[in-house]
Amino acid sequence: MxxxxxxxxxxxxxxxxxxxxxxxxxxxxxxxxxxxxxxxxxxxxxxxxxxxxxxxxxxxxxxxxxxxxxxxxxxxxxxxxxxxxxxxxxxxxxxxxxxxxxxxxxxxxxxxxxxxxxxxxxxxxxxxxxxxxxxxxxxxxxxxxxxxxxxxxxxxxxxxxxxxxxxxxxxxxxxxxxxxxxxxxxxxxxxxxxxxxxxxxxxxxxxxxxxxxxxxxxxxxxxDHVLVMYAGRCVEEGSVDELFDRPVHPYTRGLLGSMPLVDDPRPARERDPLSTMPGLPPDPVRLPPGCSFYPRCTIRADERCRTEVPPLVPIAGSSDRHRAATFYAPEGV
Structure with a gap:
């Protein structure tokens, strides 16, 4: 490189x-x-x-x-x-x-x-x-x-x-x-x-x-490369193909889930509903002690997420530049 x-x-x-x-x-x-x-x-x-x-x-x-x-x-x-x-x-x-x-x-x-x-x-x-x-x-x-x-x-x-x-x-x-x-x-x-x-x-x-x-x-x-930010932190980064094909962080998955599929052949009434994320981003003056996305996460949020800040680490099976800040990568990723 x-x-x-x-x-x-x-x-x-x-x-x-x-x-x-x-x-x-x-x-x-x-x-x-x-x-x-x-x-x-x-x-x-x-x-x-x-x-x-x-x-x-x-x-x-x-x-x-x-x-x-x-x-x-x-x-x-x-x-x-x-x-x-x-x-x-x-x-x-x-x-x-x-x-x-x-x-x-x-x-x-x-x-x-x-x-x-x-x-x-x-x-x-x-x-x-x-x-x-x-x-x-x-x-x-x-x-x-x-x-x-x-x-x-x-x-x-x-x-x-x-x-x-x-x-x-x-x-x-x-x-x-x-x-x-x-x-x-x-x-x-x-x-x-x-x-x-x-x-x-x-x-x-x-x-x-x-x-x-x-x-x-x-x-x-x-x-070519994407940096996903939430509450001032990078929560996931990787090539555009990696992020769209294998999103890891719950916030990234929520963003992608909120996008309508323009090539979906099904009638509008038969399509899956778009995903939403409850709540609001945290107050930047009083950021939570652990994961900033913890209060809005609907996938998996426990005591560790509430108290520890997850580091940005490489994702197994991906390139070195595909990293996510989560303790719990979804199965199959």
Missing amino acids: TEPVLSVRDLNVGFRTSRGLAHVVNGISYDVQPGETLAIVGESGSGKSVGTLALLGLLPPGVAKVSGSAVFAGEELIGRSEEKLRPIRGAGIGMVFQDPMTSLNPVLTVGRQIVEAVRAHGPMPKAAARARAEELLAEVGIPDPRSRADAFPHQLSGGMRQRVMIAIALAGDPKVLIADEATTALDVTVQAQIIELIGRLQSEHSTGVIWITHDLGVVAGIA
């Missing part, structure tokens, strides 16, 4: 609140290989986005408490000063945020915003930067890039605004691209176009992609 372009180890993120420290990311570790897509999945509040924002120092100073290690291209990111992180943002690690309408400046043309991103990573004449902005718009599939560069965000459709965000993220030719719920607000047709676009750009540039989502249907089609 090649050297990972990004290696995260024991990342912890907490937020100082009036009630105490909220533990939102708790000891997650992963690697991103060149040209690989790592999907980070979980319900809202599981720590998916916060963990990646911490890598780039984008959390509020004085409020966020970050520890652990994140090595990008041989350099440690955690604890790095704002001045030293600035060249890595965009040029090393690019990010596509969830809602382009709130991420783009509404009073600046999209061309000017791309030009700013281009010139932020090295001296370049305005005319050359403008030409590069038009090239990027063409690269992400926006027709008539010269005139579109003079448009304001509100004059573009949701799909085109997301393409502009991807163009900005690609302006520095990053080695890692973080897509944070990049297709959530889009209809399924545009969603498929954006997924195809990022996949094409990834193959052309051998970019490592971190895809943050709660949509397992998207994950099944694009991911």
Whole structure:
């Protein structure tokens, strides 16, 4: 296996609140290989986005408490000063945020915003930067890039605004691209176009992609490796085939069980009911002493689960990268 372009180890993120420290990311570790897509999945509040924002120092100073290690291209990111992180943002690690309408400046043309991103990573004449902005718009599939560069965000459709965000993220030719719920607000047709676009750009540039989502249907089609998060912890990880074919952790099995089967030939009234998980995720200020999923587990939960935190261990019969944090793997796995 090649050297990972990004290696995260024991990342912890907490937020100082009036009630105490909220533990939102708790000891997650992963690697991103060149040209690989790592999907980070979980319900809202599981720590998916916060963990990646911490890598780039984008959390509020004085409020966020970050520890652990994140090595990008041989350099440690955690604890790095704002001045030293600035060249890595965009040029090393690019990010596509969830809602382009709130991420783009509404009073600046999209061309000017791309030009700013281009010139932020090295001296370049305005005319050359403008030409590069038009090239990027063409690269992400926006027709008539010269005139579109003079448009304001509100004059573009949701799909085109997301393409502009991807163009900005690609302006520095990053080695890692973080897509944070990049297709959530889009209809399924545009969603498929954006997924195809990022996949094409990834193959052309051998970019490592971190895809943050709660949509397992998207994950099944694009991911190489999957990290399942719950209450700030990784509860299972493995290749996309391993997780969909042999899910181990009760939370992973619950997520997959809540997905409707679009190819089920049976009439709707004859199909098995979708599974649900009772209860709510735990309060991050007062995490339970044992397994965080213990209060919601309907498969097997005993005193050991209530008092001990299950370690993330390899699953027998799977690859070394398929691991789950549970004391009781289901029979036959």
